[in-house]
Amino acid sequence: MAATKLQAFWNHPAGPKTIHFWAPTFKWGISIANIADFAKPPEKISYPQQVAVACTGLIWSRYSLVITPRNLNLFSVNVAMAGTGLYQLSRKIRQDYFSDEKDAAPQLEA
Amino acid sequence: MSAAFKAFLNSPVGPKTTHFWGPVSNWGIILASVADTKKPPEMISGNMTGVLCVYSALFVRFAWMVRPRNYFLMVTHSCNECVQLYQLSRWARAQGFMEKKELGGPTVKIDPKP
Numbered sequence: 001m002a003a004t005k006l007q008a009f010w011n012h013p014a015g016p017k018t019i020h021f022w023a024p025t026f027k028w029g030i031s032i033a034n035i036a037d038f039a040k041p042p043e044k045i046s047y048p049q050q051v052a053v054a055c056t057g058l059i060w061s062r063y064s065l066v067i068t069p070r071n072l073n074l075f076s077v078n079v080a081m082a083g084t085g086l087y088q089l090s091r092k093i094r095q096d097y098f099s100d101e102k103d104a105a106p107q108l109e110a
Numbered sequence: 111m112s113a114a115f116k117a118f119l120n121s122p123v124g125p126k127t128t129h130f131w132g133p134v135s136n137w138g139i140i141l142a143s144v145a146d147t148k149k150p151p152e153m154i155s156g157n158m159t160g161v162l163c164v165y166s167a168l169f170v171r172f173a174w175m176v177r178p179r180n181y182f183l184m185v186t187h188s189c190n191e192c193v194q195l196y197q198l199s200r201w202a203r204a205q206g207f208m209e210k211k212e213l214g215g216p217t218v219k220i221d222p223k224p
Contacts, residue, residue: 023172026165033157044153048142059135063128 034084042095057082151204166191
């Protein structure tokens, strides 16, 4: 029973033999890269890039629910993009505007 | 002029459809990266830039194969591919990957510009 389901998945027109599967699946890489970058200091975060990532995530989240057929894989990956983008923005905003104990100027390592 | 514009407006991948506005939002990533080319390469995230290079390559193929075929998405990701590869080269140079003299691991160094 599981074997036929697996076969159905494998041979699906939007399955893992096709780009329709791998392109949205790889989009998870953007959120994973962002999560890896949570460890980096906020000075290195780019405002334009993270605003773009968050906005793209929000817009595509909405659209993935109104296209036919609904694509929940695309929906979840874009929700994750919006979430990680907004979190990175909050880290940078917190450092630039709300922390005045430490010097907020970026330090470049020699 | 008006007939062509009407054809665009009513196209199955035109501005009345989601197939148009998704790629429009993707231009935000491209424009952000173009703005970031003016910043010092130490600010570039190697993780994110590398991922975006692979992501855009995959979506060029996706835009070609999806039905209806989405040329706008294809052009969008082609442009992003160019910008991300350029940023990746700036990052690699700043990390020392493009040095010929030294052997050993990459070090974070400031690129001495003449």
